[in-house]
Amino acid sequence: MIEVRDLVKRYDDLVAVSGIDLDVNAGEVYSILGPNGAGKTTSVEIMECLRKKTSGEVRILGHDIEKGQREIRKRIGVLPQSFNAFDYLTVKENIEYFGGLFDKRIPTEELIEAVQLQDKRDTWFLNLSGGLKQRVGVAIAMVNDPDLVFLDEPTTGLDPKARREVWEVIRKLKSQNKTVILTTHYMEEAEVLSDHVAIMNEGKFIALGTPRQIIDRHGSGSTCVVKGANAAAAEAVRSAGMIFEASNGDLMVRMENKGSLPKLISLLSTSEVTYDEVLIKGSTLEDVFLKLTGKKLAEVEQ
Amino acid sequence: MRSKHVMVDLKGQARSFFRVKSNLFWVFAFPLLLIIIFGAIFSNMGSESVTLNVQNLDEGPGSQQLLVALNETGMVKLKFISPTTDLDQHIKDNSLAHVLVIPANYSSNLASNVTAPVELRLDETVSTSGTVFNAVNGVVNAFNLQMAGGEESIVITTGSIVQKRFTFLDFFVPGIIGLTIMTTCVFNVQGTISRFRTNGIFRKLATTPMTPFEWLLSRILWHLFISFLTLAVIMGFGVLIFGMNMSVNLPVVLMIVAGSAMFSALGMIVARFVKNEETASMAANAITFPMMFLSGTFFQLEMMPSYLQQVAAVLPLTYMSQGLRDAMVYDNLAGAYFNLAVVAVIGVIFVILAVLITKWEEE
Numbered sequence: 242m243i244e245v246r247d248l249v250k251r252y253d254d255l256v257a258v259s260g261i262d263l264d265v266n267a268g269e270v271y272s273i274l275g276p277n278g279a280g281k282t283t284s285v286e287i288m289e290c291l292r293k294k295t296s297g298e299v300r301i302l303g304h305d306i307e308k309g310q311r312e313i314r315k316r317i318g319v320l321p322q323s324f325n326a327f328d329y330l331t332v333k334e335n336i337e338y339f340g341g342l343f344d345k346r347i348p349t350e351e352l353i354e355a356v357q358l359q360d361k362r363d364t365w366f367l368n369l370s371g372g373l374k375q376r377v378g379v380a381i382a383m384v385n386d387p388d389l390v391f392l393d394e395p396t397t398g399l400d401p402k403a404r405r406e407v408w409e410v411i412r413k414l415k416s417q418n419k420t421v422i423l424t425t426h427y428m429e430e431a432e433v434l435s436d437h438v439a440i441m442n443e444g445k446f447i448a449l450g451t452p453r454q455i456i457d458r459h460g461s462g463s464t465c466v467v468k469g470a471n472a473a474a475a476e477a478v479r480s481a482g483m484i485f486e487a488s489n490g491d492l493m494v495r496m497e498n499k500g501s502l503p504k505l506i507s508l509l510s511t512s513e514v515t516y517d518e519v520l521i522k523g524s525t526l527e528d529v530f531l532k533l534t535g536k537k538l539a540e541v542e543q
Numbered sequence: 544m545r546s547k548h549v550m551v552d553l554k555g556q557a558r559s560f561f562r563v564k565s566n567l568f569w570v571f572a573f574p575l576l577l578i579i580i581f582g583a584i585f586s587n588m589g590s591e592s593v594t595l596n597v598q599n600l601d602e603g604p605g606s607q608q609l610l611v612a613l614n615e616t617g618m619v620k621l622k623f624i625s626p627t628t629d630l631d632q633h634i635k636d637n638s639l640a641h642v643l644v645i646p647a648n649y650s651s652n653l654a655s656n657v658t659a660p661v662e663l664r665l666d667e668t669v670s671t672s673g674t675v676f677n678a679v680n681g682v683v684n685a686f687n688l689q690m691a692g693g694e695e696s697i698v699i700t701t702g703s704i705v706q707k708r709f710t711f712l713d714f715f716v717p718g719i720i721g722l723t724i725m726t727t728c729v730f731n732v733q734g735t736i737s738r739f740r741t742n743g744i745f746r747k748l749a750t751t752p753m754t755p756f757e758w759l760l761s762r763i764l765w766h767l768f769i770s771f772l773t774l775a776v777i778m779g780f781g782v783l784i785f786g787m788n789m790s791v792n793l794p795v796v797l798m799i800v801a802g803s804a805m806f807s808a809l810g811m812i813v814a815r816f817v818k819n820e821e822t823a824s825m826a827a828n829a830i831t832f833p834m835m836f837l838s839g840t841f842f843q844l845e846m847m848p849s850y851l852q853q854v855a856a857v858l859p860l861t862y863m864s865q866g867l868r869d870a871m872v873y874d875n876l877a878g879a880y881f882n883l884a885v886v887a888v889i890g891v892i893f894v895i896l897a898v899l900i901t902k903w904e905e906e
Contacts, residue, residue, distance in 0.1 A: 291749050291903075311752070319750040325742040329559035341551035342751040365562070381747070 242267050242389055242420045243288060248297035250283050257283040259444040260297070265437070267388075270411065270421040272431035274526060275441035276536075281424040282322050284441075285391050288422070289319050302388060315343065318387035322394050322424075324378040328367035332358055332377055335366055336384060343385035352380040356410055372403025379410050390414060391422045396430060408434060428526040440530060447533050452526060459532060460524030463496040465505055469517030477508045496521070544760075548753040552761035560765070566731070570769060574723040574777050578716060581841060582785065585711040593671045595619040595678070596642045600626050603650020605659070609682065609697075613643075618678040640666040641675040653690075653697070664702040667710050676701070713872045716781045716789070718840035721864035723777065724770045724799070725806045726831055731769075732762055732810030733827045736901075737820040749903030759901055763807045763894070770803035794870040794879040798886060802863040805890035809859075811897035834860040859889050 245263035249256070258280045265271045273281045286292045288301055290310045299306040301313045326335040333349055340346040353362055356376040361369065366377065375395050382390055392411065396404040404427075411434055414421050425431055431438050432452045440448040440455065448455045467474060470492045478485050478494060481504065485494040494505055502521075509516060530536070560566055595613070599606050614621055624633060624642075634642060644662040652659035663679055665672040683697045739745045748758065774791070781787040813830065817823040836842075837851060838860035844852050855861045866882025869875040 289750055291746060314750060314752050317750070319747070321743055321746040321750065323743050324747065325744055326747070327555060327559060327744065329562040330555060334555070334558055338551060338555045339747075339751060341554075342548055342753050 242302060243271075243422070244298075244300040245284075245288070246298040248284065248287065248299060249295045250280075250287060250292070251295045256444055258287075261439075261441075261444075261446050263439065263446075265420060265422065267420050268415075268418045269436040270415050270423060270434050271437045271439070272423045272425060272435035273439050273441055274425055274428060274431040274530075276426055279441040280444040281426075281441055282393055285393055285422060285424055286321075289317065289321075289391050290314060291321075315345070315385065316388050318382035318385060318390040320375070320378040320382045320390075320392045320395055322397075324375065326366045326374070326377055326381065329365055331363045331365055332369070332380075333362045335377060336380055339381045340384045345385055347384060347386050352383055355383065355413060356380045357406075370403065372399050372406055375399065375403075375407050376410055379407070379414075383414070387419070389420045389422070393424050394426070395423070396425065396427065404430070428530065432526050438526065440526065440533070442530075442534050448529060455526065455529055456524050459529040461495060461528060461532065462524060464522045464524075465494045465496055465502065466520050466522060467492040467494065467505075467509065467516050468519070469515075471515045473511075473513040474509065474516055477511060477514055478505070481508055483508075544754070544757060545752075548757040549761045549764070552753070552758055553765055556761065556765045560769070569727055569730070570723070570773060571776055573726075574719050574773065575780055577719055577722075578712070578777070578780060578785075581715060582712055585715070593619050593641065593674050594622050595675055596622050596624055596639050597645070598624040598626060598628065598630055598642065599645045600647040601645045601649035602647075603654070605650035605653045606645045609645070609661070609686065612682045612686070613678065616678050616682060618674060634664070641672065643679060658698055660698050660700050662700050662702055667713075673710065710787075712781065712785050712787055713789075714843065714868065715841070716777060716785075716787060717867035717871045718838075718864040720774055720777050721802065721838075721860055721867055722835060722840045723773045724803055725834060725860050725863070727769055727773065728766045728803055728806035729810040729813070729827050729831055730824075732766065732807045733814040733823055734810075735762070736811060736814035737823045740814075740818070741820045745903050755901045755903055756898055759811065759898060762811075763804050766807045767800060767803045770799050774799055789871045790874075792870055794876065794883055795867060798863060798866045798870065798879070798883050801883060801887040801890045802859075805859060805863075805886060805893050808890065808893035808897040811901055812893060815897070815900045834858045837861075838864055840864055859886060862886050862889075 243263060243265035245261060247260045247262065248258055249260055250258040261280075261284060263271075263284075273284065275281050283292065287294050287306065288299060290306060290313055294306065301309070302316055303309075304312050306313070327338065330338060333353065336349045336352055340349060353359055356379055358373065358376055358380070361373060366374065369377065379392070379395070382392070395411070396407050399407065408430070411421060411423065415434075423431070423434060435452060437450065438448075438452050438455060439446045448459055450458070468491050470487075470490060475485075475487055475492060478492060483494055483501065483505065484497065485492050487493075494501075496502055508514070509519070597610065599610070610621060613619060619641075624630070630642070630644065633639070642664040644664070646660065646662070649659050649661065661679075661683070663676065665676060679699060683699055686697055739748075774795075778789055778791070781789060809830070810827065813827050814823050817826045833854070837847070837855045838858045839855060840860070844855050844861070847855070862882040862885040866879050866886060869882060870879035
């Protein structure tokens with residue numbers, strides 16, 4: 242569906258995208274995860290024929306990005322970043338407007354149903370909440386029954402409930418066997434929705450693969466958190482030679498192998514050790530990003 | 544070019560345009576307010592008395608009664624011209640705007656029940672003419688009522704000191720049509736482009752098969768419709784409320800087409816060169832404001848100092864308003880077509896420029 246080789250985009254002296262490769266297969270949800278300014282939107286906007294590349298090769302649905310623009314536009318659906326439709330048209334009229342621009346189109350009512358906006362059908366776009374606006378955007382992106390759908394930060398700025406509603410709509414796209422390219426700076430979103438993830442930072446992909454593969458390859462394994470541990474607990478773990486970090490009276494103990502957990506439990510059962518609770522945490526994409534860049538996703542956003 | 548794409552956008556505009564309350568204001572209420580306010584200011588300046596020059600050729604008592612009554616209205620101050628003066632020359636020499644002539648046989652006609660005419664010569668382009676006419680007309684009507692129960696013993700024959708009888712509104716209303724078309728087209732088109740660029744609608748449209756040219760064409764066509772609506776509304780108001788006499792002919796139609804396209808394209812050009820939404824709106828103001836006041840909408844160009852007249856000569860609205868006036872009111876077809884040619888040439892240049900510089904992509 243998508244083949245990208247050594248894509249570069251330069252603005253004057255700023256390099257927004259510095260040589261990325263990407264292969265996306267039919268029917269998968271592929272997420273590009275990274276902080277603001279990483280180059281995610283620039284990359285997908287080149288694939289959507291919105292921006293011109295500086296160099297490299299991009300093929301979408303078998304067409305070259307520069308020669309095949311007309312053909313590509315007919316067969317892709319796009320939810321652009323910070324999407325807006327026409328304020329003074331209703332949900333239904335907006336979908337009809339964009340549908341009218343394509344020869345191949347899905348009936349408006351079907352799309353309204355797909356994004357669950359039946360009771361907002363005749364509401365002006367202006368009067369919709371952020372989450373509902375994004376759902377209209379997804380419906381409009383689907384209007385030409387595209388083979389490939391780009392969703393550029395579909396949940397940015399939404400509250401958690403609205404975000405989950407958008408996720409449902411994306412899952413529905415996947416169940417219809419659409420290929421979806423999703424950009425996001427929420428690692429949870431990428432982890433929950435995607436078949437493949439590319440983590441992007443400063444114009445480069447720093448990790449590629451399924452969420453599981455990335456975590457296995459770059460993550461630091463599981464961590465056992467001992468909350469409210471006393472000094473004796475810390476001393477016991479240290480003398481047993483386990484790798485750990487201490488903060489605010491909590492111990493974060495790395496689970497290096499199968500034996501780590503029983504060993505820790507036995508250390509904690511001695512009489513002088515006290516603690517409040519114990520929990521086990523898996524590694525996340527957030528941890529991977531932190532490990533690879535030394536920064537938290539949220540910090541880079543500032 | 545796919546006409547289907549143009550139709551889709553036209554339909555979208557037709558559905559949404561009047562849902563925006565401010566559009567209703569600018570297209571309907573604004574021009575009517577201007578006409579009412581300025582019509583009132585300029586046609587009722589008669590709170591102070593106005594000088595009416597009188598040449599009384601009659602020596603009987605009838606004319607004296609008439610003049611006493613006129614004096615008592617307090618609306619006009621009478622100033623007498625000697626019966627032996629050459630009136631036409633006197634008017635010219637003294638730039639008189641209002642002259643009443645009472646013919647020699649006035650009193651005897653009245654006495655013998657023959658219709659007695661008085662002649663009122665007015666320069667209708669002077670705003671006080673209405674006051675003078677009302678004063679004389681009121682007195683004559685009162686006399687008629689008194690003497691003959693409403694039968695017209697005295698009639699006023701009006702003569703114009705300029706070629707024809709034009710009121711301030713005749714001058715003003717075509718200018719308001721031009722002005723409203725300018726503001727609607729420039730502000731709407733500029734506002735829409737700036738807003739669509741800021742809120743991302745252009746980015747979305749860029750991912751569809753519609754081309755920028757198709758979109759521009761639809762916007763120009765829609766504003767053409769709005770411009771004709773403006774013409775109909777203002778003309779209807781002028782004819783129904785003020786009893787004005789205006790005609791719509793070929794040069795009027797062509798002028799609306801050319802002017803509307805010219806100002807829509809101007810809005811596009813402003814929005815393209817000034818990227819920031821607020822700055823663009825200020826730029827549109829900076830361009831339309833001088834035209835509003837210097838293009839002879841509210842004041843005649845001849846009243847302005849010559850350097851301002853030179854400024855007016857390079858403003859497109861000057862030609863549009865003057866052309867509309869020539870065609871709608873003055874029956875001056877040569878003037879109308881000259882002004883139309885100027886607007887058409889500027890319009891073609893603006894539209895070509897707008898088409899060349901408008902594109903979806905930012906980079």
